[in-house]
Amino acid sequence: MPTATPPRSGPDSDATPHPDRSSGIAAALRSAIVEGRLLVGDRLPSESELAEQYGVSRPTVREALKRLAAQALIRTRRGASGGAFVNHLSFEAAHEQQITTSTLLLSMNDIGFDVACEARYAMERACAPLACARREASHLNRMRAEIARQSDPALGDEDFCASDVAFHRALVDAAGNPVLSYQLAGAVEGMQPLMSMITYTARDRARIIALHGQIADAAHARDAAGCDAALRDLQSYTIELHATVLEQRAARGLNR
Amino acid sequence: MPTATPPRSGPDSDATPHPDRSSGIAAALRSAIVEGRLLVGDRLPSESELAEQYGVSRPTVREALKRLAAQALIRTRRGASGGAFVNHLSFEAAHEQQITTSTLLLSMNDIGFDVACEARYAMERACAPLACARREASHLNRMRAEIARQSDPALGDEDFCASDVAFHRALVDAAGNPVLSYQLAGAVEGMQPLMSMITYTARDRARIIALHGQIADAAHARDAAGCDAALRDLQSYTIELHATVLEQRAARGLNR
Protein backbone atom coordinates (compact mmCIF):
# COMPACT_ATOMS: atom_id res chain seq x y z
CA MET A 1 0.00 0.00 0.00
CA PRO A 2 2.04 2.97 -1.21
CA THR A 3 0.64 5.76 0.85
CA ALA A 4 1.60 9.38 1.12
CA THR A 5 3.74 10.93 3.77
CA PRO A 6 2.54 10.43 7.33
CA PRO A 7 0.96 13.33 9.16
CA ARG A 8 2.74 16.63 9.40
CA SER A 9 6.26 15.68 8.56
CA GLY A 10 6.03 18.76 6.44
CA PRO A 11 9.07 19.40 4.27
CA ASP A 12 7.19 22.12 2.46
CA SER A 13 6.05 24.13 5.42
CA ASP A 14 9.49 25.65 5.46
CA ALA A 15 9.32 27.05 1.98
CA THR A 16 5.72 28.21 2.19
CA PRO A 17 3.85 28.76 5.43
CA HIS A 18 0.63 26.93 4.75
CA PRO A 19 -1.98 28.99 6.54
CA ASP A 20 -4.63 26.33 6.26
CA ARG A 21 -4.31 22.62 6.58
CA SER A 22 -6.02 21.70 3.34
CA SER A 23 -3.38 23.51 1.34
CA GLY A 24 -0.67 21.85 3.35
CA ILE A 25 -2.09 18.43 2.63
CA ALA A 26 -2.47 19.33 -1.02
CA ALA A 27 1.18 20.38 -1.13
CA ALA A 28 2.30 17.16 0.50
CA LEU A 29 0.39 15.03 -1.97
CA ARG A 30 1.47 17.21 -4.86
CA SER A 31 5.12 16.82 -4.08
CA ALA A 32 4.60 13.09 -3.64
CA ILE A 33 3.30 13.00 -7.20
CA VAL A 34 5.82 15.36 -8.73
CA GLU A 35 8.75 13.64 -7.09
CA GLY A 36 7.56 10.26 -8.20
CA ARG A 37 6.65 8.73 -4.86
CA LEU A 38 3.19 8.28 -6.32
CA LEU A 39 3.14 7.01 -9.89
CA VAL A 40 0.60 7.33 -12.64
CA GLY A 41 -2.39 5.14 -11.95
CA ASP A 42 -1.61 4.71 -8.27
CA ARG A 43 -4.59 4.97 -6.07
CA LEU A 44 -4.46 7.39 -3.19
CA PRO A 45 -5.86 6.26 0.14
CA SER A 46 -9.56 6.87 0.50
CA GLU A 47 -10.71 10.20 1.84
CA SER A 48 -11.45 8.72 5.23
CA GLU A 49 -8.02 7.14 5.44
CA LEU A 50 -6.32 10.36 4.43
CA ALA A 51 -8.39 12.20 6.99
CA GLU A 52 -7.19 9.85 9.65
CA GLN A 53 -3.57 9.92 8.48
CA TYR A 54 -3.40 13.68 8.51
CA GLY A 55 -5.58 14.06 11.55
CA VAL A 56 -8.20 16.22 9.87
CA SER A 57 -11.79 15.79 8.86
CA ARG A 58 -12.98 14.51 5.54
CA PRO A 59 -14.15 17.85 4.12
CA THR A 60 -10.66 19.22 4.69
CA VAL A 61 -9.14 16.30 2.84
CA ARG A 62 -11.65 16.81 0.09
CA GLU A 63 -10.62 20.43 -0.34
CA ALA A 64 -7.05 19.28 -0.71
CA LEU A 65 -8.03 16.69 -3.30
CA LYS A 66 -10.05 19.23 -5.25
CA ARG A 67 -7.00 21.41 -5.47
CA LEU A 68 -5.07 18.57 -7.03
CA ALA A 69 -7.96 17.76 -9.31
CA ALA A 70 -8.00 21.37 -10.50
CA GLN A 71 -4.40 20.94 -11.62
CA ALA A 72 -5.29 17.67 -13.33
CA LEU A 73 -2.91 15.82 -11.03
CA ILE A 74 -5.55 13.35 -9.94
CA ARG A 75 -8.86 12.08 -11.19
CA THR A 76 -11.55 10.59 -9.00
CA ARG A 77 -14.05 7.87 -9.56
CA ARG A 78 -16.72 6.87 -7.19
CA GLY A 79 -18.19 3.58 -6.26
CA ALA A 80 -16.50 0.43 -5.07
CA SER A 81 -12.85 0.36 -6.08
CA GLY A 82 -13.24 4.03 -6.76
CA GLY A 83 -11.10 6.71 -5.26
CA ALA A 84 -8.51 9.24 -6.31
CA PHE A 85 -5.93 8.14 -8.82
CA VAL A 86 -2.78 9.83 -9.98
CA ASN A 87 -3.73 11.14 -13.37
CA HIS A 88 -1.86 10.73 -16.58
CA LEU A 89 -1.24 14.35 -17.49
CA SER A 90 -2.00 14.58 -21.17
CA PHE A 91 -0.75 17.28 -23.47
CA GLU A 92 -4.38 18.11 -23.98
CA ALA A 93 -4.99 18.89 -20.31
CA ALA A 94 -1.69 20.72 -19.92
CA HIS A 95 -2.58 22.75 -22.95
CA GLU A 96 -5.87 23.83 -21.42
CA GLN A 97 -4.18 25.04 -18.29
CA GLN A 98 -1.49 26.76 -20.26
CA ILE A 99 -4.09 28.74 -22.14
CA THR A 100 -5.92 29.95 -19.05
CA THR A 101 -2.68 30.87 -17.38
CA SER A 102 -1.23 32.64 -20.39
CA THR A 103 -4.43 34.52 -21.08
CA LEU A 104 -4.67 35.83 -17.55
CA LEU A 105 -0.99 36.56 -17.38
CA LEU A 106 -1.20 38.75 -20.45
CA SER A 107 -4.36 40.51 -19.42
CA MET A 108 -3.35 41.17 -15.83
CA ASN A 109 0.22 42.33 -16.16
CA ASP A 110 -0.32 44.98 -18.77
CA ILE A 111 2.06 43.28 -21.10
CA GLY A 112 2.52 45.39 -24.19
CA PHE A 113 1.15 43.97 -27.35
CA ASP A 114 4.56 44.09 -28.94
CA VAL A 115 6.19 42.27 -26.05
CA ALA A 116 3.69 39.43 -26.24
CA CYS A 117 4.02 39.43 -30.00
CA GLU A 118 7.77 39.33 -29.83
CA ALA A 119 7.70 36.35 -27.49
CA ARG A 120 5.24 34.51 -29.61
CA TYR A 121 7.02 35.02 -32.91
CA ALA A 122 10.41 34.38 -31.40
CA MET A 123 9.23 30.96 -30.34
CA GLU A 124 7.39 30.36 -33.56
CA ARG A 125 10.47 31.22 -35.57
CA ALA A 126 12.33 28.76 -33.38
CA CYS A 127 10.24 25.94 -34.76
CA ALA A 128 10.29 27.16 -38.31
CA PRO A 129 13.54 25.40 -39.25
CA LEU A 130 12.33 22.18 -37.68
CA ALA A 131 9.00 22.52 -39.40
CA CYS A 132 10.67 23.04 -42.74
CA ALA A 133 12.82 19.97 -42.22
CA ARG A 134 10.08 17.66 -41.03
CA ARG A 135 6.80 18.92 -42.41
CA GLU A 136 4.69 16.28 -44.06
CA ALA A 137 2.03 16.63 -46.68
CA SER A 138 -0.69 16.66 -44.04
CA HIS A 139 0.75 19.76 -42.42
CA LEU A 140 0.97 21.57 -45.72
CA ASN A 141 -2.61 20.58 -46.42
CA ARG A 142 -3.79 21.94 -43.12
CA MET A 143 -2.01 25.21 -43.78
CA ARG A 144 -3.39 25.51 -47.30
CA ALA A 145 -6.87 24.70 -46.07
CA GLU A 146 -6.73 27.49 -43.51
CA ILE A 147 -5.45 29.92 -46.09
CA ALA A 148 -8.41 28.99 -48.27
CA ARG A 149 -10.80 29.60 -45.40
CA GLN A 150 -9.23 32.94 -44.67
CA SER A 151 -9.71 34.02 -48.27
CA ASP A 152 -13.45 33.94 -47.88
CA PRO A 153 -14.47 37.59 -47.43
CA ALA A 154 -17.66 36.51 -45.69
CA LEU A 155 -15.65 35.15 -42.80
CA GLY A 156 -16.27 37.02 -39.56
CA ASP A 157 -13.38 38.57 -37.68
CA GLU A 158 -13.63 35.97 -34.98
CA ASP A 159 -13.50 33.10 -37.41
CA PHE A 160 -10.65 34.74 -39.24
CA CYS A 161 -8.72 34.85 -35.99
CA ALA A 162 -9.54 31.23 -35.25
CA SER A 163 -8.34 30.21 -38.65
CA ASP A 164 -5.19 32.22 -38.10
CA VAL A 165 -4.55 30.28 -34.92
CA ALA A 166 -5.19 26.99 -36.70
CA PHE A 167 -2.75 27.95 -39.43
CA HIS A 168 0.02 28.67 -36.99
CA ARG A 169 -0.84 25.58 -35.03
CA ALA A 170 -0.30 23.52 -38.17
CA LEU A 171 3.07 25.16 -38.70
CA VAL A 172 4.14 24.44 -35.16
CA ASP A 173 2.90 20.87 -35.30
CA ALA A 174 4.96 20.40 -38.44
CA ALA A 175 8.05 20.71 -36.28
CA GLY A 176 7.13 17.29 -34.97
CA ASN A 177 8.01 18.09 -31.38
CA PRO A 178 5.08 17.72 -28.99
CA VAL A 179 6.80 19.74 -26.30
CA LEU A 180 7.18 22.67 -28.62
CA SER A 181 3.61 22.26 -29.81
CA TYR A 182 2.32 22.38 -26.29
CA GLN A 183 4.31 25.44 -25.33
CA LEU A 184 3.61 27.34 -28.49
CA ALA A 185 -0.04 26.50 -28.77
CA GLY A 186 -0.53 27.83 -25.27
CA ALA A 187 1.26 31.05 -26.09
CA VAL A 188 -0.59 31.58 -29.35
CA GLU A 189 -4.02 30.89 -27.95
CA GLY A 190 -3.28 32.94 -24.87
CA MET A 191 -2.74 35.88 -27.18
CA GLN A 192 -6.16 35.49 -28.75
CA PRO A 193 -7.83 38.19 -26.66
CA LEU A 194 -5.12 40.63 -27.64
CA MET A 195 -5.27 39.66 -31.28
CA SER A 196 -9.01 40.01 -31.41
CA MET A 197 -8.71 43.68 -30.58
CA ILE A 198 -7.67 44.12 -34.16
CA THR A 199 -10.41 44.53 -36.71
CA TYR A 200 -9.16 43.54 -40.10
CA THR A 201 -9.95 45.44 -43.25
CA ALA A 202 -10.00 43.57 -46.52
CA ARG A 203 -6.59 44.94 -47.38
CA ASP A 204 -5.16 43.81 -44.04
CA ARG A 205 -6.47 40.34 -44.62
CA ALA A 206 -5.03 40.18 -48.11
CA ARG A 207 -1.64 41.08 -46.77
CA ILE A 208 -1.80 38.51 -44.00
CA ILE A 209 -3.01 35.81 -46.34
CA ALA A 210 -0.17 36.59 -48.71
CA LEU A 211 2.32 36.16 -45.89
CA HIS A 212 0.65 32.93 -44.86
CA GLY A 213 1.08 31.82 -48.42
CA GLN A 214 4.76 32.67 -48.29
CA ILE A 215 5.13 30.66 -45.11
CA ALA A 216 3.37 27.66 -46.57
CA ASP A 217 5.44 27.89 -49.73
CA ALA A 218 8.64 28.10 -47.73
CA ALA A 219 7.62 25.08 -45.69
CA HIS A 220 6.81 23.27 -48.91
CA ALA A 221 10.22 24.13 -50.35
CA ARG A 222 11.88 23.35 -47.01
CA ASP A 223 13.25 26.87 -47.12
CA ALA A 224 13.92 27.72 -43.49
CA ALA A 225 15.33 31.16 -44.24
CA GLY A 226 12.31 32.13 -46.30
CA CYS A 227 9.99 30.90 -43.60
CA ASP A 228 11.84 32.92 -41.01
CA ALA A 229 11.69 36.05 -43.13
CA ALA A 230 7.97 35.68 -43.73
CA LEU A 231 7.36 35.22 -40.02
CA ARG A 232 9.36 38.35 -39.30
CA ASP A 233 7.27 40.27 -41.79
CA LEU A 234 4.11 38.90 -40.26
CA GLN A 235 5.24 39.95 -36.81
CA SER A 236 6.01 43.50 -37.80
CA TYR A 237 2.83 43.79 -39.80
CA THR A 238 0.78 42.55 -36.87
CA ILE A 239 2.38 45.08 -34.59
CA GLU A 240 1.77 47.77 -37.17
CA LEU A 241 -1.89 46.87 -37.39
CA HIS A 242 -2.21 46.98 -33.63
CA ALA A 243 -0.57 50.38 -33.49
CA THR A 244 -3.10 51.62 -36.02
CA VAL A 245 -5.94 50.40 -33.85
CA LEU A 246 -4.51 52.24 -30.88
CA GLU A 247 -4.17 55.44 -32.90
CA GLN A 248 -7.75 55.23 -34.08
CA ARG A 249 -8.93 54.73 -30.56
CA ALA A 250 -6.95 57.68 -29.35
CA ALA A 251 -8.38 59.80 -32.15
CA ARG A 252 -11.92 58.76 -31.33
CA GLY A 253 -11.22 59.54 -27.73
CA LEU A 254 -10.09 63.07 -28.59
CA ASN A 255 -13.07 63.76 -30.81
CA ARG A 256 -15.51 63.34 -28.01
CA MET B 1 -37.09 27.48 -4.40
CA PRO B 2 -34.70 27.72 -7.33
CA THR B 3 -32.57 24.65 -6.92
CA ALA B 4 -29.71 24.03 -9.30
CA THR B 5 -29.60 26.82 -11.85
CA PRO B 6 -26.90 29.44 -11.44
CA PRO B 7 -27.88 33.08 -11.78
CA ARG B 8 -26.71 33.22 -15.37
CA SER B 9 -27.59 30.57 -17.92
CA GLY B 10 -24.93 27.94 -17.60
CA PRO B 11 -23.26 27.69 -20.99
CA ASP B 12 -20.34 25.56 -19.91
CA SER B 13 -22.29 22.50 -18.96
CA ASP B 14 -22.91 21.99 -22.64
CA ALA B 15 -19.29 21.90 -23.65
CA THR B 16 -18.12 19.73 -20.78
CA PRO B 17 -20.42 17.53 -18.74
CA HIS B 18 -19.69 18.44 -15.16
CA PRO B 19 -20.31 15.29 -13.21
CA ASP B 20 -20.25 17.06 -9.89
CA ARG B 21 -21.61 20.41 -8.97
CA SER B 22 -18.52 21.82 -7.38
CA SER B 23 -16.60 21.52 -10.63
CA GLY B 24 -19.49 23.13 -12.46
CA ILE B 25 -19.46 26.08 -10.11
CA ALA B 26 -15.70 26.32 -10.39
CA ALA B 27 -15.98 26.39 -14.17
CA ALA B 28 -18.62 29.10 -14.05
CA LEU B 29 -16.51 31.31 -11.81
CA ARG B 30 -13.36 30.55 -13.78
CA SER B 31 -14.90 31.63 -17.05
CA ALA B 32 -16.21 34.74 -15.34
CA ILE B 33 -12.65 35.60 -14.43
CA VAL B 34 -11.01 34.62 -17.69
CA GLU B 35 -13.58 36.47 -19.76
CA GLY B 36 -13.21 39.56 -17.65
CA ARG B 37 -16.63 39.68 -16.01
CA LEU B 38 -14.75 39.60 -12.75
CA LEU B 39 -11.73 41.86 -12.59
CA VAL B 40 -8.57 41.75 -10.55
CA GLY B 41 -9.27 42.68 -6.97
CA ASP B 42 -13.00 42.12 -7.25
CA ARG B 43 -14.46 40.36 -4.30
CA LEU B 44 -16.55 37.29 -4.93
CA PRO B 45 -19.74 36.87 -2.93
CA SER B 46 -19.22 35.19 0.40
CA GLU B 47 -19.35 31.44 0.57
CA SER B 48 -22.82 31.50 2.08
CA GLU B 49 -24.10 33.80 -0.64
CA LEU B 50 -22.58 31.66 -3.36
CA ALA B 51 -24.09 28.59 -1.75
CA GLU B 52 -27.49 30.22 -1.86
CA GLN B 53 -27.05 31.51 -5.41
CA TYR B 54 -26.09 28.14 -6.78
CA GLY B 55 -28.42 26.22 -4.54
CA VAL B 56 -25.75 24.10 -2.95
CA SER B 57 -24.24 23.79 0.48
CA ARG B 58 -21.26 25.72 1.70
CA PRO B 59 -18.78 22.81 1.61
CA THR B 60 -19.59 22.33 -2.06
CA VAL B 61 -18.93 26.00 -2.75
CA ARG B 62 -15.72 25.74 -0.82
CA GLU B 63 -14.51 22.87 -2.97
CA ALA B 64 -15.16 25.00 -6.01
CA LEU B 65 -13.25 27.92 -4.51
CA LYS B 66 -10.34 25.69 -3.58
CA ARG B 67 -10.10 24.60 -7.18
CA LEU B 68 -9.75 28.20 -8.26
CA ALA B 69 -7.28 28.88 -5.49
CA ALA B 70 -5.16 25.97 -6.71
CA GLN B 71 -4.90 27.71 -10.07
CA ALA B 72 -4.01 30.95 -8.35
CA LEU B 73 -7.13 32.57 -9.79
CA ILE B 74 -8.35 33.74 -6.41
CA ARG B 75 -6.92 34.36 -2.98
CA THR B 76 -8.88 34.29 0.24
CA ARG B 77 -8.65 36.25 3.43
CA ARG B 78 -10.65 35.67 6.51
CA GLY B 79 -12.07 37.98 9.04
CA ALA B 80 -14.36 40.94 8.57
CA SER B 81 -14.10 42.33 5.05
CA GLY B 82 -12.45 39.05 4.16
CA GLY B 83 -13.56 36.80 1.38
CA ALA B 84 -12.37 35.52 -1.95
CA PHE B 85 -10.76 38.02 -4.29
CA VAL B 86 -9.78 37.71 -7.90
CA ASN B 87 -6.06 37.31 -7.75
CA HIS B 88 -3.46 39.23 -9.66
CA LEU B 89 -1.73 36.39 -11.48
CA SER B 90 1.95 37.11 -11.10
CA PHE B 91 4.68 35.73 -13.31
CA GLU B 92 5.99 34.12 -10.17
CA ALA B 93 2.83 32.10 -9.57
CA ALA B 94 2.41 31.25 -13.23
CA HIS B 95 5.98 30.12 -13.28
CA GLU B 96 5.40 27.73 -10.40
CA GLN B 97 2.49 26.13 -12.15
CA GLN B 98 4.37 25.92 -15.39
CA ILE B 99 7.13 23.99 -13.68
CA THR B 100 4.87 21.38 -12.10
CA THR B 101 2.99 20.95 -15.32
CA SER B 102 6.09 20.68 -17.48
CA THR B 103 7.80 18.32 -15.11
CA LEU B 104 4.87 15.97 -15.04
CA LEU B 105 4.31 16.22 -18.77
CA LEU B 106 7.86 15.16 -19.45
CA SER B 107 7.88 12.36 -16.93
CA MET B 108 4.49 10.93 -17.80
CA ASN B 109 4.50 10.97 -21.57
CA ASP B 110 7.79 9.20 -22.10
CA ILE B 111 9.16 12.13 -23.99
CA GLY B 112 12.58 11.29 -25.29
CA PHE B 113 15.40 13.21 -23.76
CA ASP B 114 16.41 14.54 -27.15
CA VAL B 115 12.89 15.73 -27.91
CA ALA B 116 12.70 17.69 -24.68
CA CYS B 117 16.20 18.97 -25.25
CA GLU B 118 15.40 20.04 -28.76
CA ALA B 119 12.36 21.99 -27.60
CA ARG B 120 14.28 23.64 -24.83
CA TYR B 121 17.25 24.70 -26.92
CA ALA B 122 15.08 25.73 -29.83
CA MET B 123 13.33 28.19 -27.55
CA GLU B 124 16.50 29.23 -25.86
CA ARG B 125 18.15 29.95 -29.18
CA ALA B 126 15.08 31.98 -30.02
CA CYS B 127 15.93 34.42 -27.26
CA ALA B 128 19.63 34.44 -27.92
CA PRO B 129 19.50 37.25 -30.51
CA LEU B 130 17.31 39.33 -28.25
CA ALA B 131 19.58 38.64 -25.31
CA CYS B 132 22.63 39.70 -27.31
CA ALA B 133 20.92 42.90 -28.34
CA ARG B 134 19.58 43.87 -24.94
CA ARG B 135 21.78 42.26 -22.32
CA GLU B 136 22.93 44.58 -19.60
CA ALA B 137 25.93 44.35 -17.37
CA SER B 138 23.90 42.73 -14.63
CA HIS B 139 22.99 39.80 -16.85
CA LEU B 140 26.58 39.27 -17.85
CA ASN B 141 27.56 39.39 -14.20
CA ARG B 142 25.00 36.78 -13.29
CA MET B 143 26.25 34.53 -16.05
CA ARG B 144 29.89 34.97 -15.08
CA ALA B 145 29.08 34.35 -11.44
CA GLU B 146 27.41 31.05 -12.26
CA ILE B 147 30.34 30.02 -14.42
CA ALA B 148 32.61 30.72 -11.48
CA ARG B 149 30.44 28.59 -9.22
CA GLN B 150 30.43 25.77 -11.71
CA SER B 151 34.21 25.81 -11.84
CA ASP B 152 34.42 24.70 -8.24
CA PRO B 153 35.16 20.97 -8.38
CA ALA B 154 33.76 20.51 -4.91
CA LEU B 155 30.31 21.41 -6.17
CA GLY B 156 27.86 18.52 -5.96
CA ASP B 157 26.06 17.33 -9.04
CA GLU B 158 22.80 18.75 -7.81
CA ASP B 159 24.28 22.17 -7.19
CA PHE B 160 26.02 22.05 -10.53
CA CYS B 161 22.66 21.44 -12.16
CA ALA B 162 21.07 24.26 -10.22
CA SER B 163 23.82 26.62 -11.26
CA ASP B 164 23.35 25.50 -14.84
CA VAL B 165 19.69 26.42 -14.60
CA ALA B 166 20.57 29.78 -13.10
CA PHE B 167 23.03 30.47 -15.91
CA HIS B 168 20.46 29.81 -18.58
CA ARG B 169 17.91 31.74 -16.66
CA ALA B 170 20.19 34.75 -16.74
CA LEU B 171 20.63 34.38 -20.47
CA VAL B 172 16.89 34.20 -21.01
CA ASP B 173 16.23 37.14 -18.74
CA ALA B 174 18.74 39.13 -20.75
CA ALA B 175 16.28 39.02 -23.63
CA GLY B 176 14.23 41.46 -21.59
CA ASN B 177 10.91 39.85 -22.40
CA PRO B 178 9.04 38.64 -19.35
CA VAL B 179 6.76 36.44 -21.41
CA LEU B 180 9.72 34.62 -22.87
CA SER B 181 11.31 34.36 -19.46
CA TYR B 182 8.22 32.80 -18.02
CA GLN B 183 7.83 30.28 -20.79
CA LEU B 184 11.48 29.36 -20.96
CA ALA B 185 12.11 29.18 -17.28
CA GLY B 186 9.23 26.74 -16.98
CA ALA B 187 10.61 24.57 -19.73
CA VAL B 188 14.14 24.61 -18.39
CA GLU B 189 13.20 23.85 -14.82
CA GLY B 190 10.73 21.24 -15.94
CA MET B 191 13.63 19.42 -17.55
CA GLN B 192 15.59 19.31 -14.30
CA PRO B 193 14.62 15.74 -13.41
CA LEU B 194 15.78 14.59 -16.82
CA MET B 195 18.99 16.56 -16.64
CA SER B 196 19.83 15.26 -13.21
CA MET B 197 19.98 11.75 -14.58
CA ILE B 198 23.34 12.75 -15.96
CA THR B 199 26.32 12.42 -13.68
CA TYR B 200 29.03 14.73 -14.79
CA THR B 201 32.66 13.78 -14.86
CA ALA B 202 35.26 16.48 -14.42
CA ARG B 203 35.89 16.48 -18.18
CA ASP B 204 32.18 16.85 -18.93
CA ARG B 205 31.98 19.82 -16.63
CA ALA B 206 35.01 21.45 -18.17
CA ARG B 207 33.45 21.14 -21.60
CA ILE B 208 30.14 22.57 -20.44
CA ILE B 209 31.79 25.42 -18.62
CA ALA B 210 33.79 26.24 -21.71
CA LEU B 211 30.60 26.43 -23.73
CA HIS B 212 29.00 28.59 -21.08
CA GLY B 213 31.99 30.84 -21.38
CA GLN B 214 31.50 31.04 -25.12
CA ILE B 215 27.88 31.96 -24.62
CA ALA B 216 28.72 34.66 -22.11
CA ASP B 217 31.43 36.02 -24.36
CA ALA B 218 29.08 36.09 -27.31
CA ALA B 219 26.47 37.91 -25.27
CA HIS B 220 29.14 40.33 -24.17
CA ALA B 221 30.19 40.96 -27.75
CA ARG B 222 26.54 41.07 -28.86
CA ASP B 223 27.42 38.30 -31.26
CA ALA B 224 24.10 36.56 -31.92
CA ALA B 225 25.54 34.07 -34.35
CA GLY B 226 28.25 33.00 -31.94
CA CYS B 227 25.73 32.61 -29.18
CA ASP B 228 23.54 30.48 -31.39
CA ALA B 229 26.44 28.27 -32.38
CA ALA B 230 27.52 27.75 -28.77
CA LEU B 231 23.98 26.84 -27.79
CA ARG B 232 23.85 24.33 -30.62
CA ASP B 233 27.08 22.78 -29.42
CA LEU B 234 25.76 22.67 -25.90
CA GLN B 235 22.60 20.95 -27.06
CA SER B 236 24.41 18.24 -28.97
CA TYR B 237 26.90 17.74 -26.18
CA THR B 238 24.10 17.37 -23.66
CA ILE B 239 22.38 14.80 -25.81
CA GLU B 240 25.67 13.00 -26.25
CA LEU B 241 26.20 12.87 -22.51
CA HIS B 242 22.74 11.50 -21.98
CA ALA B 243 23.28 8.82 -24.58
CA THR B 244 26.43 7.79 -22.75
CA VAL B 245 24.49 7.44 -19.54
CA LEU B 246 21.95 5.23 -21.25
CA GLU B 247 24.69 3.04 -22.70
CA GLN B 248 26.32 2.61 -19.34
CA ARG B 249 23.04 1.65 -17.80
CA ALA B 250 22.39 -0.85 -20.52
CA ALA B 251 25.85 -2.33 -20.01
CA ARG B 252 25.32 -2.58 -16.29
CA GLY B 253 22.01 -4.24 -16.94
CA LEU B 254 23.62 -6.88 -19.16
CA ASN B 255 26.37 -7.64 -16.70
CA ARG B 256 23.98 -8.76 -14.05
Add this chain to the structure above:
DNA sequence: GACAACCAATTGTCTGACAATTAAACAGGC
Protein backbone atom coordinates in the same frame (compact mmCIF):
# COMPACT_ATOMS: atom_id res chain seq x y z
C1' DG C 1 -7.76 62.11 21.44
C1' DA C 2 -5.83 57.54 22.62
C1' DC C 3 -6.59 53.01 24.00
C1' DA C 4 -9.03 48.90 25.24
C1' DA C 5 -12.93 45.90 24.98
C1' DC C 6 -16.46 44.25 22.24
C1' DC C 7 -18.94 42.93 18.03
C1' DA C 8 -19.97 41.37 13.46
C1' DA C 9 -18.59 39.21 9.26
C1' DT C 10 -16.07 35.78 7.07
C1' DT C 11 -13.26 31.89 6.26
C1' DG C 12 -11.46 27.37 8.23
C1' DT C 13 -12.71 23.17 10.33
C1' DC C 14 -15.42 19.43 12.56
C1' DT C 15 -19.15 16.03 13.09
C1' DG C 16 -22.42 13.10 11.42
C1' DA C 17 -25.39 11.84 8.21
C1' DC C 18 -27.47 10.53 3.65
C1' DA C 19 -27.47 9.99 -1.57
C1' DA C 20 -25.34 8.23 -5.75
C1' DT C 21 -22.46 5.22 -7.97
C1' DT C 22 -19.84 1.33 -9.01
C1' DA C 23 -17.47 -3.15 -8.90
C1' DA C 24 -17.52 -7.39 -6.95
C1' DA C 25 -19.70 -11.18 -4.54
C1' DC C 26 -23.63 -14.00 -4.56
C1' DA C 27 -27.69 -16.54 -5.59
C1' DG C 28 -30.77 -18.72 -8.99
C1' DG C 29 -32.11 -20.80 -13.16
C1' DC C 30 -30.78 -23.21 -17.36
Add this chain to the structure above:
DNA sequence: GCCTGTTTAATTGTCAGACAATTGGTTGTC
Protein backbone atom coordinates in the same frame (compact mmCIF):
# COMPACT_ATOMS: atom_id res chain seq x y z
C1' DG D 1 -20.74 -25.31 -15.68
C1' DC D 2 -22.36 -20.87 -17.21
C1' DC D 3 -25.03 -16.98 -17.70
C1' DT D 4 -28.08 -13.51 -15.44
C1' DG D 5 -29.97 -10.68 -12.24
C1' DT D 6 -29.61 -9.08 -7.31
C1' DT D 7 -27.50 -7.77 -3.33
C1' DT D 8 -23.74 -5.71 -0.89
C1' DA D 9 -19.91 -3.14 0.42
C1' DA D 10 -16.87 0.59 -0.51
C1' DT D 11 -16.25 5.12 -1.95
C1' DT D 12 -17.08 9.65 -3.51
C1' DG D 13 -20.56 13.58 -3.65
C1' DT D 14 -23.52 16.39 -0.94
C1' DC D 15 -25.93 18.27 2.89
C1' DA D 16 -26.90 20.60 7.53
C1' DG D 17 -25.47 22.79 11.47
C1' DA D 18 -22.14 23.97 14.56
C1' DC D 19 -17.85 26.01 16.50
C1' DA D 20 -13.09 28.12 16.19
C1' DA D 21 -10.01 31.64 14.33
C1' DT D 22 -9.22 35.86 12.34
C1' DT D 23 -9.85 40.54 11.23
C1' DG D 24 -11.83 45.04 10.67
C1' DG D 25 -14.89 48.27 12.61
C1' DT D 26 -17.46 50.20 16.70
C1' DT D 27 -18.15 51.65 21.05
C1' DG D 28 -17.03 52.97 25.55
C1' DT D 29 -13.77 54.64 28.93
C1' DC D 30 -10.11 57.37 30.66
